[in-house]
Amino acid sequence: MCCLYRFGSNPAILAGMMNRSNPLAHEHLLHRLHAIQQQFRHIPPHAMQQAASEFNIPLSQVAAVVAFYSFFSTQPRGRFDILFSNCTSCGYLSGEQDLLRMLCQRLQVTPGKTRADGLVSIGETSCIGMCDQGASLLVNGVPVTGLNADKIAQMVQLVTDGTPIQQWPAAWFETSDTVHRRDLLLTNRLTSGSALRKALLQGSDQTLTVIQQSGLRGRGGAGFDTGKKWQFCRAAPGSARYVVCNADEGEPGTFKDRLLLREYAGTLFEGMALCAFVIGAEKGFVYLRGEYRYLLPHLQIRLDQHREQGLLGKHILGQADFDFDIDIVVGAGAYICGEESALIESLEGKPGIPRIRPPFPVTHGYLGQPTVVNNVETFIAAAHITVHGSAWFKAAGSSTSAGSKILSVSGDCGKPGIYEYPFGVTIRQVLDDCGATDVQAVQIGGPAGTLLSPAEFGRVIAFDDTATGGSLLVFGQQRDLLAIHRNFAHFFAHESCGFCTPCRVGTQLLKNTLNNITDGRGTATDIGELQQLGRIVQHQSHCGLGHTAANHVLDGLQKFPHTFSRRLQPQFTARFDLDQALASARQVTHRDDAAAHLDNE
Amino acid sequence: MMTTGADTIRIDGEEIPFTPGQTIMDAALAAGIYIPHLCHYPGLPPSGNCRLCVVEAGNRSVAACITAAAAGQEIRNDTPALNAARTAITQMLFVEGNHICPSCEKTGNCKLQAMAYHLGMLDDHFAQFYPHRELDASHPGILLDRSRCILCDLCVRASRDIDKKNVFAIAGRGTDAHLVVNTPSGKLADSTLAVTDLAATICPVGAILIKEKGFEVPIGQRIYDRQTIRETGLQEHVERKNGD
Numbered sequence: 039m040c041c042l043y044r045f046g047s048n049p050a051i052l053a054g055m056m057n058r059s060n061p062l063a064h065e066h067l068l069h070r071l072h073a074i075q076q077q078f079r080h081i082p083p084h085a086m087q088q089a090a091s092e093f094n095i096p097l098s099q100v101a102a103v104v105a106f107y108s109f110f111s112t113q114p115r116g117r118f119d120i121l122f123s124n125c126t127s128c129g130y131l132s133g134e135q136d137l138l139r140m141l142c143q144r145l146q147v148t149p150g151k152t153r154a155d156g157l158v159s160i161g162e163t164s165c166i167g168m169c170d171q172g173a174s175l176l177v178n179g180v181p182v183t184g185l186n187a188d189k190i191a192q193m194v195q196l197v198t199d200g201t202p203i204q205q206w207p208a209a210w211f212e213t214s215d216t217v218h219r220r221d222l223l224l225t226n227r228l229t230s231g232s233a234l235r236k237a238l239l240q241g242s243d244q245t246l247t248v249i250q251q252s253g254l255r256g257r258g259g260a261g262f263d264t265g266k267k268w269q270f271c272r273a274a275p276g277s278a279r280y281v282v283c284n285a286d287e288g289e290p291g292t293f294k295d296r297l298l299l300r301e302y303a304g305t306l307f308e309g310m311a312l313c314a315f316v317i318g319a320e321k322g323f324v325y326l327r328g329e330y331r332y333l334l335p336h337l338q339i340r341l342d343q344h345r346e347q348g349l350l351g352k353h354i355l356g357q358a359d360f361d362f363d364i365d366i367v368v369g370a371g372a373y374i375c376g377e378e379s380a381l382i383e384s385l386e387g388k389p390g391i392p393r394i395r396p397p398f399p400v401t402h403g404y405l406g407q408p409t410v411v412n413n414v415e416t417f418i419a420a421a422h423i424t425v426h427g428s429a430w431f432k433a434a435g436s437s438t439s440a441g442s443k444i445l446s447v448s449g450d451c452g453k454p455g456i457y458e459y460p461f462g463v464t465i466r467q468v469l470d471d472c473g474a475t476d477v478q479a480v481q482i483g484g485p486a487g488t489l490l491s492p493a494e495f496g497r498v499i500a501f502d503d504t505a506t507g508g509s510l511l512v513f514g515q516q517r518d519l520l521a522i523h524r525n526f527a528h529f530f531a532h533e534s535c536g537f538c539t540p541c542r543v544g545t546q547l548l549k550n551t552l553n554n555i556t557d558g559r560g561t562a563t564d565i566g567e568l569q570q571l572g573r574i575v576q577h578q579s580h581c582g583l584g585h586t587a588a589n590h591v592l593d594g595l596q597k598f599p600h601t602f603s604r605r606l607q608p609q610f611t612a613r614f615d616l617d618q619a620l621a622s623a624r625q626v627t628h629r630d631d632a633a634a635h636l637d638n639e
Numbered sequence: 640m641m642t643t644g645a646d647t648i649r650i651d652g653e654e655i656p657f658t659p660g661q662t663i664m665d666a667a668l669a670a671g672i673y674i675p676h677l678c679h680y681p682g683l684p685p686s687g688n689c690r691l692c693v694v695e696a697g698n699r700s701v702a703a704c705i706t707a708a709a710a711g712q713e714i715r716n717d718t719p720a721l722n723a724a725r726t727a728i729t730q731m732l733f734v735e736g737n738h739i740c741p742s743c744e745k746t747g748n749c750k751l752q753a754m755a756y757h758l759g760m761l762d763d764h765f766a767q768f769y770p771h772r773e774l775d776a777s778h779p780g781i782l783l784d785r786s787r788c789i790l791c792d793l794c795v796r797a798s799r800d801i802d803k804k805n806v807f808a809i810a811g812r813g814t815d816a817h818l819v820v821n822t823p824s825g826k827l828a829d830s831t832l833a834v835t836d837l838a839a840t841i842c843p844v845g846a847i848l849i850k851e852k853g854f855e856v857p858i859g860q861r862i863y864d865r866q867t868i869r870e871t872g873l874q875e876h877v878e879r880k881n882g883d
């Protein structure tokens with residue numbers, strides 16, 4: 039197939055982007071644009087032209103990248119650029135109050151706009167992975183957690199005074215990882231280098247065999263057999279091979295990689311080096327979501343320590359023919375970049391549009407070369423398996439799903455946080471352990487996953503039952519499930535990459551229909567409409583985002599029909615709100631008196 | 640049930656040959672079987688974005704233009720369910736942009752309109768989005784009205800792969816996706832696009848129009864007044880220029 043890339047891809051140029059002898063050495067297009075955004079608070083046209091000539095790529099490619107990623111903008115953002123998470127767990131609506139409106143009102147900012155004096159802009163962003171930390175936001179890219187009315191009041195003062203965020207209360211920026219349950223991977227730390235030493239001792243064939251025998255399957259959601267993936271990649275012809283760690287963790291409600299990156303980065307790098315040893319790669323990447331940029335200094339330090347210990351770099355552990363090193367590439371706000379082929383496009387300095395698959399990354403990945411993409415947890419599990427053996431791993435879990443799964447539990451429960459269980463644990467057990475009582479529903483696997491009713495809490499977490507990349511959202515009886523569906527629908531409409539029609543338009547239509555029902559303008563036909571639309575988005579879309587974007591609605595219609603039906607109008611209702619349609623006219627004329635409204639009897 | 644040969648696939652029960660490397664679309668068109676498509680143009684690399692050509696292969700839904708034909712494939716194409724989905728997708732494309740068929744210069748030559756006729760689409764079904772999209776009239780010979788762009792990527796591919804000028808790209812995410820011109824001003828006038836370029840003429844809808852040609856061919860004598868999109872779809876092909 040000839041059309042792998044939406045933009046003509048020139049491997050020589052792209053390789054130059056990463057080449058250390060190049061003056062742009064450490065620079066990746068996304069990093070360059072991030073620096074420009076920091077400097078000018080937006081990416082002005084002249085800077086785009088400059089970047090295009092520096093990287094020797096078409097200007098339209100730079101423009102397309104800037105337009106694609108949420109954290110870049112062509113209009114200046116405020117000196118304090120504040121983005122509230124809109125996740126159902128760490129979002130601004132997760133408590134009693136609308137914290138976003140509160141801050142906007144007090145600072146006189148229109149949501150999504152920059153204040154005229156350029157001091158502050160306030161907007162929203164998709165889940166920032168702080169779901170166990172209370173309502174959260176990013177200020178100039180740095181997370182502030184545990185928001186409440188009090189903090190908002192203080193923030194108003196800090197922003198008004200122009201206090202640099204370095205001088206904001208340090209405690210605001212602290213995230214505490216709470217691990218409530220530990221199993222295979224989180225109980226004992228591996229001694230640094232132990233996995234690589236064992237691998238070198240037993241050779242790459244045996245290392246691969248052990249991974250294959252362990253039954254390890256991908257922890258990022260799709261659950262592909264890891265040993266097979268490594269073997270396919272190793273067998274694929276190519277001039278170079280690459281190891282990519284997917285640390286995009288964009289599925290709302292997922293934050294287990296955040297813990298792993300902070301506490302177990304060394305084991306992750308070792309897992310990646312193991313993979314490199316098996317497949318014969320010299321270069322690896324960690325693709326870190328932009329929301330986790332604050333972890334970058336820590337990760338760089340851990341990488342340096344690894345190099346000093348001879349576990350990365352040239353001649354790893356003294357082995358003459360084993361060179362492998364890792365670069366970290368930081369994303370810029372795009373859920374779709376968690377999809378492995380979109381991730382690779384992003385690594386290549388392009389918008390994250392999913393590729394045509396097949397060919398799969400194992401044969402045609404980064405720069406068209408064989409590439410393994412695995413989740414953070416998968417690499418860490420591989421390191422443990424290498425040290426402890428496949429039998430140790432298989433002893434835990436169920437017949438289809440060996441080992442353990444690390445869950446990020448959040449929502450309406452007493453003890454949100456990280457829980458590691460052997461596969462096969464029931465939903466009910468997890469709910470008991472996290473102190474969730476009076477549960478109305480559970481969303482497993484994030485908005486793209488499955489909505490479970492209490493009748494299904496006996497089901498187990500396993501690849502052949504309820505699979506999850508790690509997200510488990512708990513919804514108590516007091517929650518309005520329709521609001522949850524609306525939130526999810528907004529998420530997908532916002533995150534659709536826009537490449538294919540059914541997802542680009544269909545996710546908007548799902549969102550609009552749910553808005554209508556929420557606003558009391560839905561009728562019985564809307565139920566059939568949602569079903570039909572849902573099926574089209576599910577079946578006709580190009581990639582996994584579209585394939586899963588309607589799951590929550592279809593599940594909801596089936597399992598909680600009342601959520602929708604009780605909001606429907608019994609009689610004919612215009613889908614169109616005439617008075618609402620005049621809002622823009624009122625805004626322009628600065629009128630909001632009774633005469634400027636239609637009679638809404 | 641009949642068995643299918645080593646180098647044949649079956650579409651709606653009809654057995655057709657294919658050569659290795661061909662997609663389902665390639666094989667179908669070569670055999671005179673029409674699979675509805677808007678973003679595909681034989682001779683250009685396929686993209687797979689419009690999704691009209693989604694067919695069922697076994698129990699999977701795949702886009703025919705980007706899926707390799709494989710021996711023994713059992714494909715369903717012309718089914719009520721698939722055509723209903725195609726109609727819905729066509730309706731999505733209509734409501735997403737601002738399509739003004741009765742007064743559009745492209746009327747009668749427009750593939751989106753012709754597709755709607757082909758599928759028996761009677762209304763827009765969904766509520767209009769009425770997007771605000773930029774119009775570019777800067778070029779002396781060519782008009783770009785993004786209001787009607789369906790993001791099919793044909794002009795992008797034609798300019799990059801055939802004209803070798805790389806004039807266009809698609810930028811932005813979700814419904815913000817839009818066509819951009821690869822010049823510092825973002826204007827067509829500053830690009831090297833010429834009236835004779837494939838990129839200037841391949842647009843399936845009235846988003847890229849050649850100026851001063853308005854209604855040269857009267858309504859009633861236009862392409863889809865004379866033939867159906869099925870017939871055009873089976874005939875058209877881009878000739879590769881030298882060196883490709």
Ligand SMILES: Cc1cc2nc3c(=O)[nH]c(=O)nc-3n(C[C@H](O)[C@H](O)[C@H](O)COP(=O)(O)O)c2cc1C
Nearest residue numbers: 256257258284286287288376377378412413416582
């Ligand atoms: C829309 C979308 C988002 C995804 N996001 C992630 C992600 O954030 N992290 C991840 O590991 N996998 C994600 N995946 C799955 C990846 O495509 C891929 O299957 C995975 O990284 C492979 O690693 P594994 O086999 O170790 O799970 C996503 C898939 C889709 C379709």
Ligand code: SF4
Nearest residue numbers: 535537538541581584
């Ligand atoms: S399904 Fe959605 S995210 Fe995936 S390619 Fe299509 S538009 Fe993009």
Ligand code: SF4
Nearest residue numbers: 788789791792794842
């Ligand atoms: S301008 Fe025309 S050819 Fe280009 S993407 Fe839009 S609809 Fe397709």
